[in-house]
Amino acid sequence: MQAEAVRCRGLTKRYGEDTLAVDGLDLDVRRGECFGLLGPNGAGKTTTVEILEGLLEPSGGDVLVLGRRWDADERYLRDRIGLSLQQTYLPDKLTVSEILQLFRSFFSEGRGVEETIALVALEEKARARYETLSGGQRQRLAVACALVSDPELLFLDEPTTGLDPQSRRMLWDVVLAYKANGGSVVLTTHYMDEAERLCDRVGVMDHGKMIALGTPEVLIDSLGGRQIVELSLDEGADVDAASFLPIDGVHSARILHGRVTLTVEQLHVALPAVLSALDASGQKLTNLSTHRATLEDVFVNLTGRALRE
Amino acid sequence: MSEGPGSRAIAIRELVLFRLRLFYREPGTMFWTFGFPMAMSIVLGIAFRTQEPDRIPCAVVRNEASPRVEEILRRSPDLSSEVSEEGAAGVALRTGKVALVIVPGAPPAPHTYRYDATRPESRLARALVDDALQRGEGRADAFAARSELTTEVGSRYIDFLVPGLIGLGLMSTGFWGIGFSLAEMRTKRLLKRLVATPMRRSDFLLSFVVVRALLLLVELPPLLVFARLAFSVKVHGSYGALALIALVGGLTFAAMGLLLACRSDNPQMVSGMINIASFPMYLCSGVFFASSRFPDALQPAIRALPLTALVDGLRAVMVEGAGTAGVLRELGVMTCWGVGCFALAIRLFRWR
Ligand SMILES: Nc1ncnc2c1ncn2[C@@H]1O[C@H](COP(=O)(O)OP(=O)(O)OP(=O)(O)O)[C@@H](O)[C@H]1O
Ligand SMILES: [Mg+2]
Numbered sequence: 001m002q003a004e005a006v007r008c009r010g011l012t013k014r015y016g017e018d019t020l021a022v023d024g025l026d027l028d029v030r031r032g033e034c035f036g037l038l039g040p041n042g043a044g045k046t047t048t049v050e051i052l053e054g055l056l057e058p059s060g061g062d063v064l065v066l067g068r069r070w071d072a073d074e075r076y077l078r079d080r081i082g083l084s085l086q087q088t089y090l091p092d093k094l095t096v097s098e099i100l101q102l103f104r105s106f107f108s109e110g111r112g113v114e115e116t117i118a119l120v121a122l123e124e125k126a127r128a129r130y131e132t133l134s135g136g137q138r139q140r141l142a143v144a145c146a147l148v149s150d151p152e153l154l155f156l157d158e159p160t161t162g163l164d165p166q167s168r169r170m171l172w173d174v175v176l177a178y179k180a181n182g183g184s185v186v187l188t189t190h191y192m193d194e195a196e197r198l199c200d201r202v203g204v205m206d207h208g209k210m211i212a213l214g215t216p217e218v219l220i221d222s223l224g225g226r227q228i229v230e231l232s233l234d235e236g237a238d239v240d241a242a243s244f245l246p247i248d249g250v251h252s253a254r255i256l257h258g259r260v261t262l263t264v265e266q267l268h269v270a271l272p273a274v275l276s277a278l279d280a281s282g283q284k285l286t287n288l289s290t291h292r293a294t295l296e297d298v299f300v301n302l303t304g305r306a307l308r309e
Numbered sequence: 310m311s312e313g314p315g316s317r318a319i320a321i322r323e324l325v326l327f328r329l330r331l332f333y334r335e336p337g338t339m340f341w342t343f344g345f346p347m348a349m350s351i352v353l354g355i356a357f358r359t360q361e362p363d364r365i366p367c368a369v370v371r372n373e374a375s376p377r378v379e380e381i382l383r384r385s386p387d388l389s390s391e392v393s394e395e396g397a398a399g400v401a402l403r404t405g406k407v408a409l410v411i412v413p414g415a416p417p418a419p420h421t422y423r424y425d426a427t428r429p430e431s432r433l434a435r436a437l438v439d440d441a442l443q444r445g446e447g448r449a450d451a452f453a454a455r456s457e458l459t460t461e462v463g464s465r466y467i468d469f470l471v472p473g474l475i476g477l478g479l480m481s482t483g484f485w486g487i488g489f490s491l492a493e494m495r496t497k498r499l500l501k502r503l504v505a506t507p508m509r510r511s512d513f514l515l516s517f518v519v520v521r522a523l524l525l526l527v528e529l530p531p532l533l534v535f536a537r538l539a540f541s542v543k544v545h546g547s548y549g550a551l552a553l554i555a556l557v558g559g560l561t562f563a564a565m566g567l568l569l570a571c572r573s574d575n576p577q578m579v580s581g582m583i584n585i586a587s588f589p590m591y592l593c594s595g596v597f598f599a600s601s602r603f604p605d606a607l608q609p610a611i612r613a614l615p616l617t618a619l620v621d622g623l624r625a626v627m628v629e630g631a632g633t634a635g636v637l638r639e640l641g642v643m644t645c646w647g648v649g650c651f652a653l654a655i656r657l658f659r660w661r
Pocket of ligand 2: 086
C-alpha cells in the first residue's frame with residue numbers, strides 16, 4: 001500500500017521564547033486528495049506548509065512526506081514535490097519561458113515548458129519578462145513553476161490571493177485537472193468558496209492548532225443548520241442571543257459586532273417565527289439577510305471571530 | 310521522459326544562462342564593467358598626459374641693467390622672462406606666477422636672485438638663470454655634454470594606471486556582481502524558491518564561478534584594445550600570463566564576494582560590507598599611485614592584500630614584460646585568498 005501523501009504527528013514550531021506558531025498538529029493527507037488549510041492571519045498555515053515542504057525545521061514532532069523523512073531523503077522528495085510559496089519574486093529580467101526552462105532543468109522528469117505555459121494560460125506572455133507581468137500573471141507563473149516537474153504532491157500557499165475571479169477559476173481548473181490525474185494537493189486559502197470547490201477535506205487552524213477537520217459538507221452540517229440568518233436591530237436595543245433559542249427551527253444564535261447571527265434548518269419555517277417574535281417584543285429590525293451556511297460560518301461558530309478581520 | 314545522466318549538465322547550463330542573462334540585460338552592470346574603466350582611463354589619461362616641458366617663468370626687476378639681462382635670458386630655451394617693477398615682481402613670486410626674481414646689478418655689482426629654496430622649480434630656475442647669465446657674459450663651458458631625450462612608452466602614468474584600473478574593475482565586478490546579487494536573491498526569496506527544487510547547491514555556486522570566468526573573456530579585451538588605441542598602452546609580457554593573472558584575480562574576488570554575502574539577507578548590509586572590504590584596497594593597493602609610497606612598516610600588510618597582488622601582477626606582465634614565472638608570488642597570494650574565502654563561504658552559506 002502506498003504511504004499517505006503527508007502524515008505528521010505532534011508537529012510544533014516555536015519562534016523564539018513566546019511564539020508558538022504551530023502547536024502539536026496532527027495531519028494526514030491521503031493520496032489523490034486535495035487538502036485545504038484554512039485559518040485567519042497568523043494561524044500558522046504557512047509555517048505548517050513550509051515544514052511539510054522541508055524548508056523549515058520543526059521544533060518538535062514527526063513528519064512523513066510520501067512515506068519518507070526530509071533529513072534522510074531530501075533529493076527523492078525534492079524531485080517529487082512541486083510548490084509555490086506565499087510570496088516569491090522570480091528574476092525580473094528573465095522571460096516566462098526562460099524561468100520555466102530554468103526550473104524544469106533541475107528535475108529529472110517533468111512536462112514541457114510550452115505545455116506548462118498553456119496549462120496556466122500564459123501563452124501570450126511566454127516571451128515577456130517577469131518584471132512586466134501583472135500580479136495575477138506572476139502568481140500563475142509561480143504555480144506553473146510548481147507544475148513544470150509534474151509532481152506527485154503539490155503545495156500551494158494562498159495560490160489565488162489577489163487574483164481576479166476569472167484567473168481564480170482558471171487556477172481552480174488547473175488544480176482540479178492535476179487532481180484528476182492522481183496528484184495530491186495541500187493548499188492554504190482564505191477563500192471559503194475556494195476550499196468548498198477544490199478541497200476534499202479541510203482543516204481549520206487557529207493559534208497553531210487544528211480546531212476542526214473534515215469534508216466541507218460535514219463541517220457545515222456540524223452547525224446543525226444549513227441556513228444563516230443575520231439581523232441588525234435598532235441601536236440601543238438590548239438583545240440576548242439566548243432569547244432566540246426557544247424559537248422554532250433556530251439551532252444556534254450568537255451576537256457578533258452587534259449583529260445577531262442565527263443558524264436555522266429551514267428558512268421558510270424559522271424566518272416567520274423569528275420576525276413575529278421580534279414584533280411581539282417590540283424590537284425594530286434595521287437589516288436582515290440570509291445565506292446558505294459556509295465554512296466561514298463554521299469558523300465564526302468555532303472561534304467567535306470572523307475569518308478575515 | 311527521463312533525461313538520465315545528462316540532466317546535471319543541463320541544470321548547470323541553465324543556471325549559467327540565467328546569470329548571463331541577468332548580466333547583459335542590466336544596463337547598470339554593463340556600465341560598471343565596461344564604461345567605468347574606460348571613462349576613468351580617459352579622464353586620468355588626459356589629466357596626466359605627457360606634456361612638452363614648459364618654460365620656467367622668471368621676473369626681471371626694471372633698472373638700468375635690466376635690458377641686458379632680459380636680452381640674454383630671452384635666448385634661453387628653458388626660461389620665459391618678463392621685466393616688471395620691483396613690487397609687482399615680489400607679488401608674482403609670492404603667488405607662484407614666477408619661480409624666481411632677478412634684480413640685475415650694473416657691473417661690477419652682482420645680480421641678485423630672489424627665490425624660495427623649498428620650491429624645486431625655483432631651485433631649478435636659479436640654476437638655469439645663473440647658467441644662462443654666466444654664459445651670456447662669456448663664461449666658457451669646460452666640455453659640451455650630449456643629451457639623450459626619451460619619453461618611453463611604458464614609463465608614463467597611463468601605463469601605470471591601466472593595469473591598476475583593470476585590477477580595480479575585477480575587484481568591483483566580483484564583489485558587486487556576486488555579493489550584491491546573492492543578497493538580493495535571498496531578500497526576494499528567490500534563493501529559498503530555488504532551494505525548494507532538487508537543484509544541487511554546488512551547481513548553483515559553480516554557475517557563479519563559471520559566469521565570472523566567462524565574463525572575464527568579454528570584459529578584458531575591450532579594455533586592452535581601448536587602452537592600446539587611445540593611449541598606445543602595450544602588453545609587454547605574454548598574453549597567456551595576463552589571462553592567467555586576470556582569471557585567478559577574477560575568481561578570487563568572486564570567492565570574496567560570495568563570502569561577503571554568504572549570510573545576510575539585507576542588500577544594504579551587504580553593500581556596506583563590500584565597501585568596508587574594498588576601501589582599504591582602493592586606497593593602499595596601488596591602483597592610482599605606487600603602494601611603495603606607504604611606510605615600510607605597512608608594506609607586508611599591503612603586499613598581502615589580494616588587490617595589491619593582482620595589480621602588481623598585471624603591471625609586472627603589462628609594463629615589465631614578466632611571464633608567468635615572474636608573478637608566482639602574486640598568483641600565490643590571490644589563490645590563498647580565493648581558496649580560503651571560498652571554503653569559508655561554503656561553510657557559512659545560508660540557503661534559506
Ligand atoms: N520567521 C519568523 N519569526 C518569528 N515569528 C514568525 C516567523 N514566521 C512566522 N512567525 C509567526 O508565526 C505565526 C504563524 O505565522 P504563519 O506565517 O504561519 O501564519 P499564516 O497562517 O500563514 O498567516 P497568513 O494567513 O497571514 O499567511 C505568526 O504569529 C507569525 O508572526
Ligand atoms: Mg501564510
